[in-house]
Amino acid sequence: MGVGVLALVFVACLDLSAAAQSANDAPPQAGKQALRLPRFVSLKSNKVNVRKGPSTEQAIVWVFSRAGLPVEIIAESENWRRVRDSEGADGWVFHGMLSARRTALIAPWEKEKTGTPLYARNSSGSRVLAELEPGVLGNVLECDGEWCKLSVGDYSGYVEQGRLWGVYRGETIK
Numbered sequence: 001m002g003v004g005v006l007a008l009v010f011v012a013c014l015d016l017s018a019a020a021q022s023a024n025d026a027p028p029q030a031g032k033q034a035l036r037l038p039r040f041v042s043l044k045s046n047k048v049n050v051r052k053g054p055s056t057e058q059a060i061v062w063v064f065s066r067a068g069l070p071v072e073i074i075a076e077s078e079n080w081r082r083v084r085d086s087e088g089a090d091g092w093v094f095h096g097m098l099s100a101r102r103t104a105l106i107a108p109w110e111k112e113k114t115g116t117p118l119y120a121r122n123s124s125g126s127r128v129l130a131e132l133e134p135g136v137l138g139n140v141l142e143c144d145g146e147w148c149k150l151s152v153g154d155y156s157g158y159v160e161q162g163r164l165w166g167v168y169r170g171e172t173i174k
Contacts, residue, residue: 037076038084040166042103043069050091054080061091068137070103070166086165102140102173104148104166106159110134118157122147129157140166143173 048064054077064071064085074090075082081098084090086108106116115131117124122144130152132138138150138159147158148167161167 038072038074040070040072040102040168041081041083041098042101042166043067043071044097044099048093048097050083050093052091054078054082054092056094058092062089066137068101068103068139070105071098073098102166104138104140104150104164105134106132106136106138107134107163108165116159116163118150118152118155118159120157122149122158124160126158130155132159138164140164140173143167143171145170145172148173 043064044067046065046067049060050062050064051058052061069085071083071085071093073081074084077092079095080092081095082090083093083098086105111134113133115133117128118130118132120127120129132152136152138152141149141151141156143149143161146161148161148164149156149158150164161171162169167173
């Protein structure tokens with residue numbers, strides 16, 4: 001392949017990339033609000049079917065059985081959302097089974113039952129209110145990019161944001 005052909009292929013790739021970018025920047029259709037991908041949401045129900053594809057005709061590959069569990073939306077197709085869980089498994093869920101309520105799991109990647117401190121303030125020098133085990137589910141009240149304020153059972157306090165699955169590093173939530 002000659003240099004001219006390679007340059008043409010490179011320019012064509014740039015044009016496709018620009019077209020894809022402009023499609024992402026296109027204004028939403030009337031009555032619809034564009035939401036960014038990926039994004040975190042939570043499950044509304046204790047029973048949420050996860051399907052192989054975006055249709056009720058697709059096979060159910062597993063069932064979520066914990067309301068409030070955070071999932072990450074990684075793709076959309078009409079009324080269906082492709083979600084990924086904290087273990088990296090993904091599949092399609094009907095949009096009505098998802099909530100915008102933000103929740104997070106405490107360090108689900110840890111196999112040891114080491115506690116994650118829930119602090120009284122957004123500082124590791126503040127008083128520890130509780131030690132939260134991996135996989136504990138909390139409601140996200142706010143995040144400043146480094147710390148998130150959570151409610152977990154009867155407790156409310158702060159956890160370092162990097163210890164949570166259900167919020168992005170550096171994300172702020174008001």
